[in-house]
Amino acid sequence: MANVSGSNGxxxxxxxxxxxxxxxxxANCDTYPDKFLPWxxxxxxxxxxxxxxxxxxxxxKEVSKTLGNDVILWSSQIIRQSPSVIHRWHIDVExxxxxxxxxxxxxxxxxxxxxxxISGSHNFGISPQELAERDxxxxxxxxQVLAAAQKIDPSSKLIEVxxxxxxxxxxxxxxxxxxQNVSDAVRTAMIFQYTTPEHxxxxxxxxxxxxxxxxxxxxxxxxxxxxxxxxYNNLIKRSYSGSWKAILKTFLVHLPHNIYRKLFIR
Ligand SMILES: [Fe+2]
Numbered sequence: 001m002a003n004v005s006g007s008n009g010x011x012x013x014x015x016x017x018x019x020x021x022x023x024x025x026x027a028n029c030d031t032y033p034d035k036f037l038p039w040x041x042x043x044x045x046x047x048x049x050x051x052x053x054x055x056x057x058x059x060x061k062e063v064s065k066t067l068g069n070d071v072i073l074w075s076s077q078i079i080r081q082s083p084s085v086i087h088r089w090h091i092d093v094e095x096x097x098x099x100x101x102x103x104x105x106x107x108x109x110x111x112x113x114x115x116x117x118i119s120g121s122h123n124f125g126i127s128p129q130e131l132a133e134r135d136x137x138x139x140x141x142x143x144q145v146l147a148a149a150q151k152i153d154p155s156s157k158l159i160e161v162x163x164x165x166x167x168x169x170x171x172x173x174x175x176x177x178x179x180q181n182v183s184d185a186v187r188t189a190m191i192f193q194y195t196t197p198e199h200x201x202x203x204x205x206x207x208x209x210x211x212x213x214x215x216x217x218x219x220x221x222x223x224x225x226x227x228x229x230x231x232y233n234n235l236i237k238r239s240y241s242g243s244w245k246a247i248l249k250t251f252l253v254h255l256p257h258n259i260y261r262k263l264f265i266r
Contacts, residue, residue: 003066004101009122010159010171013106016058017166022107025049026188030078038220038254039203041075041193044241045220046250050076051241053105054192060224062170063101063194070226072233074100074201074219075193078107079179080186081114087179088139089118089128092193095173096127096210097202100195102177104161105168108188113160115169115179115189116142118149120156122174129209139178149176194224200232205265213265217257220246 004011017025028049037043044050053059054073064071075094081087092102104115128145131137137144142158149156163169171177173193181187195201201221202214220236228235240246 004170004172008119009175010117010119010161011062011169013161013163013167013169014058014062015166016056016105016168017107019166022166025053026078026107029053029190035258036250036255038250039217039258041077041191042203042219042254043078044073044076044222045236045246046242048238048241050078050190051222051236051238053190055222055224059103059168059192063103064225066101066170066172067194067196068226070197070228071194071224072197072228072235073192073194073222073224074233075191077191079189079191081179081181081189082186083181083184085181086140089145089176089178090139091127091129091174091176091209093204093207093209093212094193094201096212097214098195098199100173100193101170102173102175103168103170103192103194104163105190105192106163106165107190108165109181109183109185110163110165110187110189111183112162113180113182114187115161115163116177117159117161117171118145118156118176119159120153121149121176122172124149124152124174124176126152127174127209128176142178145176145178197223197228197230197233205261215257215261217254
């Protein structure tokens with residue numbers, strides 16, 4: 001796969017998992033509800049299976065083609081999408097603060113229109129959320145979003161990613177994307193996000209883009225390739241993931257913080 005910073009902003013689907021291993025992998029990784037994690041994207045702190053999948057050599061080889069020799073993972077998630085659910089067009093809020101890549105892994109009941117992207121949108125300099133605010137675009141309406149994109153770049157296209165269960169795709173963190181489930185079964189995907197160690201990362205407290213509020217708490221990160229000369233982030237080892245120390249820190253530090261955030265941060 002070529003460097004995804006290029007013209008389209010995304011790569012081709014790549015084989016990762018065999019179908020026979022997927023159910024076991026999901027069961028291994030789904031051992032805590034999201035609300036008990038340090039934060040919504042912090043599953044690798046408590047689940048070694050998530051640590052391992054995010055560090056998978058095939059994924060790391062591909063992300064390093066864009067990010068270079070030193071790469072950290074900062075985010076891991078399991079996303080279950082019910083039938084008829086639409087996740088509006090957006091950019092993940094963290095990508096306004098630090099650059100990076102998203103890896104989207106199709107796990108179960110993925111169809112060829114589960115994930116949609118706007119080609120070249122990582123170069124637009126504006127997010128769908130900002131356009132919605134400015135031009136009153138409905139972010140669940142593909143035609144409106146595509147028309148807005150083509151006002152910026154007439155050559156941009158709406159891509160329905162032809163990805164199958166067990167494959168992954170990489171896209172730039174600034175690519176406009178949306179998901180939907182048009183099937184009648186729950187769809188499962190996993191998301192891993194990566195950056196380089198010179199960025200100091202913090203956990204967001206709300207979902208506003210680009211004016212996101214940030215916590216003073218930092219996400220646990222995994223150095224999946226190379227070295228970290230900057231020491232700005234909390235790097236965790238495989239042995240820490242799921243350990244009593246990790247569980248204790250989550251309960252004593254992150255969960256009280258999350259309760260405070262839910263009550264008082266808008
Ligand atoms: Fe996203």
